[in-house]
Amino acid sequence: GENVEQHPSTLSVQEGDSAVIKCTYSDSASNYFPWYKQELGKRPQLIIDIRSNVGEKKDQRIAVTLNKTAKHFSLHITETQPEDSAVYFCAASTPGGGSYIPTFGRGTSLIVHP
Amino acid sequence: NAGVTQTPKFRVLKTGQSMTLLCAQDMNHEYMYWYRQDPGMGLRLIHYSVGEGITAKGEVPDGYNVSRLKKQNFLLGLESAAPSQTSVYFCASSYSVPPYGYTFGSGTRLTVV
Numbered sequence: 707g708e709n710v711e712q713h714p715s716t717l718s719v720q721e722g723d724s725a726v727i728k729c730t731y732s733d734s735a736s737n738y739f740p741w742y743k744q745e746l747g748k749r750p751q752l753i754i755d756i757r758s759n760v761g762e763k764k765d766q767r768i769a770v771t772l773n774k775t776a777k778h779f780s781l782h783i784t785e786t787q788p789e790d791s792a793v794y795f796c797a798a799s800t801p802g803g804g805s806y807i808p809t810f811g812r813g814t815s816l817i818v819h820p
Numbered sequence: 821n822a823g824v825t826q827t828p829k830f831r832v833l834k835t836g837q838s839m840t841l842l843c844a845q846d847m848n849h850e851y852m853y854w855y856r857q858d859p860g861m862g863l864r865l866i867h868y869s870v871g872e873g874i875t876a877k878g879e880v881p882d883g884y885n886v887s888r889l890k891k892q893n894f895l896l897g898l899e900s901a902a903p904s905q906t907s908v909y910f911c912a913s914s915y916s917v918p919p920y921g922y923t924f925g926s927g928t929r930l931t932v933v
Contacts (some may be wrong), residue, residue, distance in 0.1 A: 712862075737919070738919035738920075740921045740922075742921075742922075748926075749910065749924040749925060749926050749927055750863070750910070750922075750924050751924070752921035752922065752923075755921050795862060795863065799919040801919075806916075806919035807853075807865065807868060807878070808919070808922075810862050810863045810864075811862060812860065812861065812862035813862050
């Protein structure tokens, strides 16, 4: 099955800096890569996603890049703000039996210091 | 539009007791899922459903059962609770193919003593 590795497990930055979280996946058939943000005590929420036919996608201060050859994808957050502090999860969806059940990374705790 | 609603939000069980967690969605999603979240372990899939009456095992199914009698509801049952089942449980739903992101419920914090 699919295996998703997420690094780093903890990331501490100063407000205004950029933050990058990287995930690698093992199954070359994976074709959908969402990112979720989970604030303390809250539910995970989808913040951005990318499909395998696209190399990069941006939404204001966040962007995701995908390198299918190397089987890795990254979340980029620019001009970080304290409200960006949260746990971020990546996931990779692999088609199997007609369903696309994603495999999640273990999460990155991002701390943005004012 | 409520999205995905989970009940209860908190529960304390004694070892050996049983309980059912209810997940309801009003978005007409085909797929529904139950995850557990433990510190440092991320989100682990317990069971999922790709349609009414169709369920399948995920990564950590032991000790749990599920049912999806109606498209909008997905129930997670613990027949005989164990302390190892102390966790936060999240339900989620999504459209089917092509793959789409999840909408999560607000979670159920379960403690088994």
